[in-house]
Amino acid sequence: MIEHKNSNATKVCVSITRNPTLLELCFDISAEHGPSKFVIFSLLIPFVHRDGLADKPSALGITTGQQARDALLLIMQLSNRNESIAKYIVENTNFCPILATGLSALYSDLPHRLATNNDEWFILTKQEWSENPSLVQFMNSLQFCNDVIQIAHPIIGHHLLQFIYHGFLVPVLGPSIHQDLHEIPLKFSDLQHFSNTMDEVIAATAYLDLFIRTIYEPALLRVFLKFILCAKIDEMSLLDTLIQRISFTTKLGLVSLSLFYTLINLNCEDVMYRLIFMYLIPCRHVMCSQRRHITDVEIYGKNAEKFLTLRPSFANKTNDKDSNGTPQSKQVRVSFDQTDESNERYECSFGAYLEDAHFSIVRCRVACRCWTAPYDGEVPSSDTNIEENDFISLASSISSFNTDNNNSKKSGHISNQKQSINFGKNVAASNDSGIHVDGLEINSQLESQTKPTEESFQLPSWLANNQPIPEELLTKHSTMMNHSTYHYEQTDDDDIDYYQHPSSFYALSFIDFSGENEDTWSVNSSNTPNVHIRDEIKTCVETLHSCLSHFREMNEQPNEIDENIDDDIKTLVNELLDQVNSSIEKFQLDEVDSINIQLDFNLLNELLTKKLTFQEYLIVLDRLIDSKYLTKSTKTSDELYNEILLLVEQIEQYRTITITEHNHNTDVDNQYFSQFIINAQSNYSVMSFLQQSTSMDMSLIAINDLSNQIQSNIFTTSIQPQQTSINNGKPADIGPFLRTIFIKLENMLHNSLYVNLLLTGIISRLAHYPQPLLRSLLLNHSLVLETNVKSLFQILSNLKSKLEVVSQTFNDFNYLVELAHETLYQKEKAAKDLDGIQKRARSPSRTRSKSADPGKERVTKRSRILDFFRGRSRASERTDSNVKERDHSHVTLIDKTSMKFINIRENPQNPPTNEWDDPKTRNVAYCAVVFNQFLKELAAVTLEHSVQQFDDDKIFDDLPLTQLLL
């Protein structure tokens, strides 16, 4: 019945569209006849979110929901030509709010956990999401919103966008992404409720990524970007949170990386400005004298050559490859790709990289034609006043929200005024009433965190259950039509006229947390004079000290671990101290090079893995404070900072131990922990000062997700622009995003394969941008950066030497690299095969929704892996026997992890297969492969830039000419 009605409605809509005079019958436009009505439209609305895909296919194979949506789209099209219809829809119907709340309802139905069996998953593909009915339903609705915004009258579009932003993104998607992960140590991830939160956040991030990839209507995308770039949730900038998560070593890090890849890949000026250019425009990252070199053009390929020279060469312990009589003892250094042909056969020629770089850069340059500024160091000039607002919102909401914190606490009201967008009349209305966000403040306490969003998100039951508007409401609606407003009573709430005033719609209270979050975020003036630095450090340390003792007190009764002080550990600590001291001495000897002192990695690792007690750390700290170097300049704060981080990690670890041993103690622990955080936060400005010297190896922390809590606090502070500083009172900085990415890159040897693929993918994608500010930073090795900004070259050459050192610990690292190549080749092949299957199975999609095209999406997903081994044609030339040999490992995408093993165990060759069995070893080998490819990629991009930067305007118009001459 319903289907029939709907298809009839569709017919009516088609007729109306064809013959506008019919409209008069359905819709009384003239105002004189009293309230106008458009019954067909109103009747269709309830079916908007119906899917009926799987459960109720109609006779025609088209679903009820789809029919309703198609019919509505016809009306939308009509509204574009007829403003009075648009006005009617906006003012007298609940079309927009229903669409937006529908998204919220459908979103809350999405799986909170994405089932994946392997660690490599980082992006939702069309294939994956189309297997999930609730996700399909959501995507349909999102698609519908997209279409409506595209074809409807701008008034409707604006209205709908407002509702999506304030009714879906900020109150629903926001909290689900922004959930507090602070207190979820990695080791607890198997505990149900911790892993739930983590999974939810991972899923939410993946959803957001998917949405951004799917939306193609700029206005809708704009709202999503506004959400990502500007929104503050729980008083924290969402963007900051997302950036922080890049450094997570869990799957969340992976998902966050892929979200950023998607963002960067949009070629959107606003995104790039916000993430990168904003920080590069002041040119504080380069030496003053170097600023004029930003636009320099290096045409003789020196930079590319430089990249290629960074390719590592590995020493072969067992020199079995070249068995031409060279003595075994002699270490033969061979260049990476000259090692043997076997590597060569997986690697494509440099030409392939160049070709790839060529088209990618052309596409990027073309896309950037619509940008407003060249970002070449001159326009905008380095004196350009970067809007404070941006900095503040970027940094953390803390400073900007500190002032109105109290207000917002009480009224539960986020004002929208800061957002510079003028939304017109409707928006103004919603600004007045604002959004009630008491529910949005996710309490940092554990209990509230674990509350699933849907529990607290109240929608009318019919809406939530995806049912049409209840009959009684409809009857009420029709009877009340004379009043031209739409009243209805919600079952569990007071009489609220939701739809009469769009703004009052927001009064929906989503979550009602009883917990009161104490406002501990006090921020000192950002102008911290240098003279006070020392005192501040002391204060900070003292605070840490006090919380430690606090902690110790609490733990003394149940736990005696403290007492067992290991002598070994003492020596370790001493070593550490000595090292720090010696580096301090170096520094005092004016060896500027050693400013970036890095603590011995292994040593630290050892420290981390052994049970240290706090006592020892306190000793360390005391000695640090006592030693003279604290009185020295700001630069040594590195060490202290490292110490504090270590300490913090230690606390975490200690806590873990305590908890695992005394599960009943959790509460006490949490108590302690919040205490600690409070203290840490109050010393916020000190921390942020410390953070300034960013050269410290953040990877240390990243290694251990236990320290998430602290990490995020520190990150927050790090983002905040501090006035204290090194030159001109402004710190040399490249912004939190690049910094985080670079730090992650420094840690490449310890990253998983997929993190490295994504990470290098992001960096080379960034390198495609032609803007001199960014290009010079990434690709010009002769540009001299400020001392505390590490250049990409520096990082890469460090990695090269690290890799070379590590390779010597294996018997035959070249062979391991070869195995890694082989495995990756197999994976890629498997991915490609699956790709082929998918393409064949692809159902015809709507032509308009380009980004929903499965094939395309697939390409964007896999391109990184696919691109990595472009030498497929060469590889396929291998002997058949070789292929057969591998063939029975029969790999599928889903089961790649196991494939690694199968592949290797079946490998008939005798050399040290056992080395390969160690996951860490494999990882290093993969890293070597990725690193090598990455360098080639960068070299190709650099060469391509040297050619393309000349033709700024005219290059692209020679295509038609050739066509003409043919």
Added chain:
Amino acid sequence: MEKNEYALDYILQAEYNLLRKQFIPGIIVIPSGKSNLIWNGVHFISQGPYEGGVFRFSILIPNTFPDGDCPQVYFSPSVYHPQINAQTGELDIKRYFPVWKRNGHHLWQVLRYIRRIFQKIEITNAINLDAAQLYEHDPGAFLLKVSECVNQSKDNIYIPDSLTSDDPHAIVFSPWNERLQAVQQHLLTGTKQAFDNIQGLSWMKPGVYQILTREDTLTSHQN
């Protein structure tokens, strides 16, 4: 080493791009279709004793470029000029670029030099001593020789250069015909930008460095 073959290509392409930016009047030059180490060019002279001359030349670039020797310039056929070898047609380029400096010298400067020798004739250290002497002692006879050379070049304009006959990028002249009208029109009116299906995104206002400040409706985003 695989890198080098590409490196040279890229260096030459960059040089060519630089050259295009120079808009050196009266000279067209294009790399040979067979090797990008050979650039074929034509110089149309609009003033001076050689006015009206249309001289073909090729630039031979050493494969060690830009670190090695100077490029060589050969006129084909040879031009009667004190600085040009009458037999081989080689222009003495060393007098201007004694040593090729990778950071100071570019190929477009070679083209500028080619243009210059026909405007201001110098006879010191001449290659073609006859021409130099004639220029110094009997300018009238020199000019006669020159105009002979110029006329010859004009007469031979439609005869394809034998050296570049099998080169797909060879510069070939043909009499004007209507068919070329469209091409001319196309060249003059400019062309539609290619790749206009690729659209980036920006909601920034020019000069206002703040994100998402505009609310324009952008054309559909494609990536």
